[in-house]
Amino acid sequence: xxxxxxxxxxxxxxxxxxxxxxxxxxxxxxxxxxxxxxxxxxxxxxxxxxxxxxxxxxxxxxxxxxxxxxxxxxxxxxxxxxxxxxxxxxxxxxxxxxxxxxxxxxxxxxxxxxxxxxxxxxxxxxxxxxxxxxxxxxxxxxxxxxxxxxxxxxxxxxxxxxxxxxxxxxxxxxxxxxxxxxxxxxxxxxxxxxxxxxxxxxxxxxxxxxxxxxxxxxxxxxxxxxxxxxxxxxxxxxxxxxxxxxxxxxxxxxxxxxxxxxxxxxxxxxxxxxxxxxxxxxxxxxxxxxxxxxxxxxxxxxxxxxxxxxxxxxxxxxxxxxxxxxxxxxxxxxxxxxxxxxxxxxxxxxxxxxxxxxxxxxxxxxxxxxxxxxxxxxxxxxxxxxxxxxxxxxxxxxxxxxxxxxxxxxxxxxxxxxxxxxxxxxxxxxxxxx
Numbered sequence: 534x535x536x537x538x539x540x541x542x543x544x545x546x547x548x549x550x551x552x553x554x555x556x557x558x559x560x561x562x563x564x565x566x567x568x569x570x571x572x573x574x575x576x577x578x579x580x581x582x583x584x585x586x587x588x589x590x591x592x593x594x595x596x597x598x599x600x601x602x603x604x605x606x607x608x609x610x611x612x613x614x615x616x617x618x619x620x621x622x623x624x625x626x627x628x629x630x631x632x633x634x635x636x637x638x639x640x641x642x643x644x645x646x647x648x649x650x651x652x653x654x655x656x657x658x659x660x661x662x663x664x665x666x667x668x669x670x671x672x673x674x675x676x677x678x679x680x681x682x683x684x685x686x687x688x689x690x691x692x693x694x695x696x697x698x699x700x701x702x703x704x705x706x707x708x709x710x711x712x713x714x715x716x717x718x719x720x721x722x723x724x725x726x727x728x729x730x731x732x733x734x735x736x737x738x739x740x741x742x743x744x745x746x747x748x749x750x751x752x753x754x755x756x757x758x759x760x761x762x763x764x765x766x767x768x769x770x771x772x773x774x775x776x777x778x779x780x781x782x783x784x785x786x787x788x789x790x791x792x793x794x795x796x797x798x799x800x801x802x803x804x805x806x807x808x809x810x811x812x813x814x815x816x817x818x819x820x821x822x823x824x825x826x827x828x829x830x831x832x833x834x835x836x837x838x839x840x841x842x843x844x845x846x847x848x849x850x851x852x853x854x855x856x857x858x859x860x861x862x863x864x865x866x867x868x869x870x871x872x873x874x875x876x877x878x879x880x881x882x883x884x885x886x887x888x889x890x891x892x893x894x895x896x897x898x899x900x901x902x903x904x905x906x907x908x909x910x911x912x913x914x915x916x917x918x919x920x921x922x923x924x925x926x927x928x929x930x931x932x933x934x935x936x937x938x939x940x941x942x943x944x945x946x947x948x949x950x951x952x953x954x955x956x957x958x959x960x961x962x963x964x965x966x967x
Contacts, residue, residue, distance in 0.1 A: 568729040569752055573717055576724040578664040579710065580753035580763040582679065583636045588817035588869020589654045589773045590891060590914035594691065594771055595639045597702065599684040604636070606678040608824075618668050619677060633684070634662050652818035654869045654912065662818070663764050664753055666712075670721045674738045677712040683767045691771075698774045700821060704767035707734035710751065718783075736768045770819045774867045775916050785830035785837065785862035791918040792862040793874050795855035797882075799926035807854040808879055808924065814847050815871030815910075823847060825963065827866050866913050874920050875907040882924040892917035899925070 536560075571577035581600050587593070604612040604619045612619050638660065666718040671677065685703040686692045692701065713727035730787055732747040734740055741747040749764035775790055776782035793812065797804055816823050826844040830837055838859065845851045845863070851859055866872075876884055884906040885899040891914025910918050 540812045543858055546851075562897055567711065568711075569750065570727050571725060573715075573780050576666075577712075577726065577728040577732065579728055579751035579765065580664060581634060581636070581662045581751075582762040582764070583638075583660045584648065584766050584768040585658045585660075585771060586652075586655055586768060586819060587637055587773075588689075588819060588867060589648070589656050590912050591656075591771065591773055591868045592640050593642045593658060593914055594688075594692065594699070594701070594773070596688045596771070597635055597637045598703075598767070598769065599687050600634045600636070600662070600767070601682050602682055603680045603682070604677070605680050606676075606690050608675045618672055620671055634665060636660050636662060654817040654871050655819055658784060659762050659766075661753060665917060666725060671712075671714045671725075674714050674716045674723055677714060679710045679712070681708045681765070682706070683712060691887060695779045698776050700770075700772045702770040704734045704736045705730065705738035706733060706767050707819050708749070708751075708765050709733055712766075716744075730765055732765075772819050772821070772867050772869075774819070774865060775913045776865050780865060783828075783830075783864040785832050785864055788864055789862045789918075790858045790864060790866040791870075791872065792869075792912050792920075793855070794860040794921045795857060796915040796921065796923045797857035797926075801928060802857075802882075802924070802926040806879070807856050808882075809852065809877040810874060810922075811850045811852045811877070812845060812861075812872060812874040814845060814866070816847055817867065817869040817871075817880075819869075820867060827863055827870075829853075830862045830864070831855075831859060832862050849961070868913055868915060870913040872911050872913065872920075873908055874911075875905060876922050876924075878903045878905045879924065882926050885923045885925070887919075887921045887922070887923075889917055889919045891915040908956040933937060 534902055569577050583598055585593070585596075601867045602621075602623065604614075606612060606620045638658070642658055643700055643822050646658055649655045649657050662775060662845040683704045683706065687703075688701060690696065709731050711729045712725055713729075715726040728751070730749050730751045732741055732749055742878060750765075754761070755764055777788040793810065795808055797806070803833045814827065824847060826846050828842040829845045830842050831839055843851070843861065855861065876886075878884070880903050883899050883902045884904065886897040886906055886908060888895045888897070890912055893914075897906075897908075906922065911920065945958070
């Protein structure tokens with residue numbers, strides 16, 4: 534009897550060890566995929582996040598982004614679209630075995646914006662799909678692998694070659710999602726017990742190396758409040774220039790992205806005097822193939838002062854001069870371009886400044902006569918951007934003779950002359966006596 538008990542005990546321990554080993558293997562497999570573990574009552578969910586990056590001050594464009602979800606394998610066997618053993622996700626796009634999800638943006642998505650610290654003058658607006666596995670029925674339990682990518686060129690108005698004033702990039706990222714599907718307790722349906730997601734190709738198309746894990750958490754709204762959005766992120770960059778219809782032949786009288794102007798006021802002002810300025814530009818990090826300079830034209834009320842343009846450097850300061858009524862007009866600076874312009878102080882003139890950004894004005898207090906006037910960091914926004922400098926000279930302090938004082942000055946000179954003559958004559962008489 535004792536021997537039989539020992540056999541039963543040994544058999545039970547063996548079963549426990551085997552069960553523990555199986556659980557351990559499954560856990561290891563899930564952990565290796567950085568899997569999120571759920572339950573029948575709370576199945577695992579996954580969502581796609583769109584990170585739309587755009588220069589500060591840019592109005593959010595009306596755009597659509599499509600995400601393609603392609604079945605890859607079922608229990609290690611390549612997916613066969615003729616066999617209904619792997620559900621298709623999202624709205625069907627017409628290609629067997631492929632589903633799509635769409636995220637849209639518009640100018641109502643202005644907030645919340647988050648500045649990106651490691652980029653210059655760039656904001657980020659993020660959106661998330663719902664659970665991409667909602668209402669999906671799996672035909673059986675097992676391991677299902679999908680690949681998720683973004684469809685390119687889905688916004689024809691922006692993508693058209695004729696559009697020279699807008700630019701939009703599409704993400705080349707690829708994610709592989711592995712689903713661990715289990716049967717429910719009653720055996721009547723299935724649910725997603727575990728999920729592992731991995732980035733295999735980055736946004737710029739670079740493959741994720743073996744030394745990089747690429748593991749992400751695709752849980753909607755973040756996993757246990759660790760993140761604000763799913764980490765399955767596709768990034769897109771959008772840049773806009775409110776430039777001329779024909780960028781090669783701009784009309785700086787009516788088409789401008791930014792201008793610097795000079796106005797001279799006061800009864801004693803010199804309308805022909807030239808005033809010295811210097812300007813520096815800071816480009817948003819998203820600018821593709823950043824130029825060495827932007828074009829600026831010198832214009833007055835009668836039109837261009839010169840048919841040529843001034844090449845304003847994007848890497849240093851550029852000096853220029855303006856007189857009353859003139860403007861330095863830019864025609865190709867993108868929204869989000871930073872700039873600083875400074876007027877060099879001119880004797881006898883008190884400078885003031887009004888900066889307009891995206892149509893909103895900001896007045897700066899007048900400075901002391903002859904002082905330099907730096908604008909400080911400014912930004913090119915949507916239409917209506919300018920830095921308007923005004924120099925005032927109301928009076929001139931006389932430094933010459935006053936004609937009303939001439940009689941008194943004459944008497945003083947006559948008295949001094951008589952006194953000097955007296956001393957000279959007296960000295961000469963003494964000299965003779967000796």
